[in-house]
């Protein structure tokens with residue numbers, strides 16, 4: 328399958344661009360298992376695209392660099408439209424059915440791509456360069472391994488056809504990932520300002536209390552006492568999966584989701 332790299336350069340996104348919101352929203356959807364929004368993306372390939380081609384979204388520029396998303400082309404190349412820079416020039420777009428989307432901080436980093444797939448140019452000058460055929464398989468497996476290492480969340484494959492019982496081979500690999508450096512201090516801050524208990528269920532076991540962002544870190548939510556609450560690991564996970572919602576004053580289960588409570592103390 329022909330595979331292309333589409334590029335995004337957040338440092339060049341114009342003021343007021345919808346792209347940061349799009350990327351954050353897609354990442355939230357992916358993390359919570361919701362369907363991703365199909366969208367257009369600019370490409371400069373000279374060859375012309377064909378529906379069904381595999382694409383990765385490669386982030387370049389001054390921040391984290393690497394792949395944050397993947398999908399398949401829903402269309403071939405269409406007529407050029409106004410350039411995303413908004414400078415009056417034209418650009419070519421393709422329609423993409425995205426199947427995975429990460430926050431920019433969770434990229435599969437470019438150095439790892441260079442190591443795994445050395446034939447391909449990983450700092451392309453424009454959107455729509457090809458992944459060299461010899462690299463296609465290595466890129467796809469590095470990407471799937473990266474998604475899996477970040478888990479939970481849908482990781483490719485068809486969730487409606489689970490593997491057979493004896494189908495899962497034990498496999499291990501070393502995974503490097505970006506970790507939010509401020510998380511520990513954020514927790515300390517919350518422990519100073521709030522009772523040491525889960526803001527949802529009241530469980531007061533220090534070892535399982537975590538700092539939860541009310542507005543997600545990936546959406547620009549800050550590690551402040553206003554934007555944070557202590558939650559047990561269980562309910563933190565439930566909140567991130569949107570099984571719990573924050574009303575502004577308290578957490579409540581969303582649309583009747585059954586949210587597990589700890590067993591009552593004896």
Ligand SMILES: [Zn+2]
Pocket residue numbers: 525526527528529530558559560561562563
């Ligand atoms: Zn709890």
